[in-house]
Amino acid sequence: MSDIDHEQILEFFRQHPERPWHVQDVQKRLTIEERDGLQQVLGDLVDDGRLIRTRRRTYGLPQEMNLVIGKLQVTSGGYGFVISEERDVKDLFVPAERLAGAWDGDKVVARPNPMKSDDARQSGEIVRILERGHDKVVGTLEYAQGYAILRPDSVRLRERILLVPDSVGKLEAGMRIVGVMIWPEASGERDPFAEVVEVLGLADDPEVETRAVIVKYGLKDAFEPDTVAEAEAVPPTVDAEMQAGRTDHRHVPTFTIDGADAKDFDDALSVERLKGRGKAQLLRIGVHIADVSYYVAEGTSLDREAVERATSVYLPGQVLPMLPEQLSNGICSLVEGEARLALSAFVDVTRDGEVKDVMFAETLIESDARLTYEQVQEFADGGRLPPGKLKLERDIKVLLDLTQALRAKRIGAGSLDFDFTEAKVDVDEQGALHLTPVRSNSARQLVEELMLLANRLVAHEMHKRDIPALYRVHEDPSVEKIQVLQKALQRLGYQVELNDAKPQDLQKVLQQAAGKPEAQLVNTLLLRSLKQARYSSENLGHFGLAFENYLHFTSPIRRYPDLVVHRVLRAMLQHRLSPTLKERMRNDFPKLAEHASQRERLAEEAERDLSKYFHAVWARDHVGESFTAVVSGVTNFGVFLALPNGVEGLMHVSQLDDDYYLFLEDQLMLMGKHTRKRYRMGDRVDVKILSSTPVNRQIDLLPAHMDMPEVDADEQVKPEKAPKKLKTPVGATGPTPATPVKAATGRGRGKRSGEAKPPETAPGRDARAKGA
Structure with missing residues (x-):
């Protein structure tokens, strides 16, 4: 079997689907000598769902058998x-009685x-x-009818899971626990049923909830020893060897925001100001990105774990970084005042935003100032930058004007x-909770526009040279979603024709709704009509940004x-893009794109x-306090x-x-x-x-x-106490040595290692189209 692999076997079935x-x-057909080896490969493909094995012991593609994976x-x-x-392939509706024991998240x-339901749904x-x-x-641990029960947090999972008694011990009802599933x-x-493998602590505690979310979503809050060792082996400063072959840009004033x-x-x-005056003046904007x-x-442990994580996760009060600190x-x-390696995009652009040229280079830079959004916004509103940073005011003014253009x-x-407000959660080092509404402003837009520009220009360079890359794509909305949107907008009085809708058509609708009472509704309807942005090895364009070429280049510390993209760009600059390397990239990037998209969604x-x-x-x-709120959703309940x-x-x-x-569903109205x-x-x-239950969100x-209303103490449900002897789920004999119970470590929330970057539909560093 050394001369054939899984993909070759699969390709045979694709070429012979009859x-x-x-x-x-x-x-x-394939002149394979070892039948045992072939059966092993076929079995692997069946286990992965890429082939189906029939009762007659034949094999075929799922789609040829009218099956959906x-x-x-x-x-x-x-x-x-x-x-x-x-x-x-459209999503397939499955009634509860047809789930056959499958749970949320299962691959099935x-x-x-063949018969459609009354509402024409497959x-x-x-x-x-x-x-x-x-x-x-x-x-949460509960007791009922002599059994220990795990009541899952997720409403998507079944209501109760019976627990193995020996794994429960003397735990009190109401404890937050982690159970390993025995299917x-x-x-x-x-x-x-399940066995208790970790006791998180009492319900409704911030540290307990943080740990619960980390476990629930399969995140990692610690790095492997080999990864830490490799990170510690990296020199803390840039030495002469690192600087070799790089363009020294330290003489040009540079800053972070x-x-x-x-x-x-x-x-x-x-x-940098190159030539000319007024709006025709030619500027050279340097967008310098850390050369991670x-x-x-x-192939290093650092890289393997970065691939596994694929993104930093910004939880309130704790950051799970993609790379060690x-x-x-x-x-x-x-950081300010330290020499650093960077990959830089030098964009020659007029003051009114016309790009004339772009160059990419491996550089050595040094930040002269660490500015904040608040400081830049104060300056944009007519104030001054802080003492010691006044020399940058001319440059900031140029960038404020340029980025608005x-x-x-x-x-x-x-x-x-889109115009939405995000409730940003901050938990300080003392554990105090702060909620801050975040909206876009000139300072955030300054950074956002230059990051978008750099991302777009790098993507254009990759596409022009036919170099493999991981693109950030946002496909056109489906015809069905646009038809639903058009009907909803017409009911609101918007006479629009959205057949073969372009981004410009939807933008006009947003502009028409701006400032009107229904603006929030229109923004939500449009957002729901769009697909989710994702990573892809194919350059499919970005509908929400109206870009033909787009990728992510500007955040290598937190996004894999x-x-x-940095590795590809450096290989291009160093003339190392051999045909074999490009072919390997083309083979590797599709799976990597899918993995990165999945991890991003999980992190969000x-x-x-x-x-x-x-x-x-x-x-x-704040129970009992009054507020003026805005309707953000309408349902039948x-x-x-x-x-x-x-x-x-x-x-x-x-x-x-x-x-x-x-409930008038077609008008989203009660x-x-x-x-x-x-x-x-x-x-x-x-x-x-009226009330709030944090554990249930x-x-x-x-x-x-x-x-x-008055609270009746008699109506409050008291948890059932643990019985003297717990019943055992059928077939369960106790915890296995591989699943020991682990108590919570009492770990604190930890320091934030970066700003909580919001999802791409909220104000932030990328365009606010859906998942830009």
């Missing part, structure tokens, strides 16, 4: 959807039902579970500019795709999850409202006692049956906080005019 094939037929997403209602691995094989059933999505489950395919039993709490500075800026690729070589906050960080050109070309979910916990903690401290600081809560329909309310009173997106409503609101 029927299923017996192993002996494949062996004969994908990841199962289960809703809180119990039903699910299979998200196909093939991007052109599903068979579509449904199906799960026929096989290929891979479980959960090794561990985080939840039926391993135990031979009908139902899954970041959040006040940032520790890792991966980008710096400089301005110099220190993180492929010796690099991310040390030699790779463009660039922004106007970008939006004029159709780049989508940027580090990959974790950040959002823990942020919602802290939002609920804040709300618990109530109205979601965003408070002035961005915290969102639910006003349940049962709290609306002045009428019976009907309307009183008799009063005709309406609640729709963007409406302002006076509310007060739940904030309940009620109309401000209503009195707070």
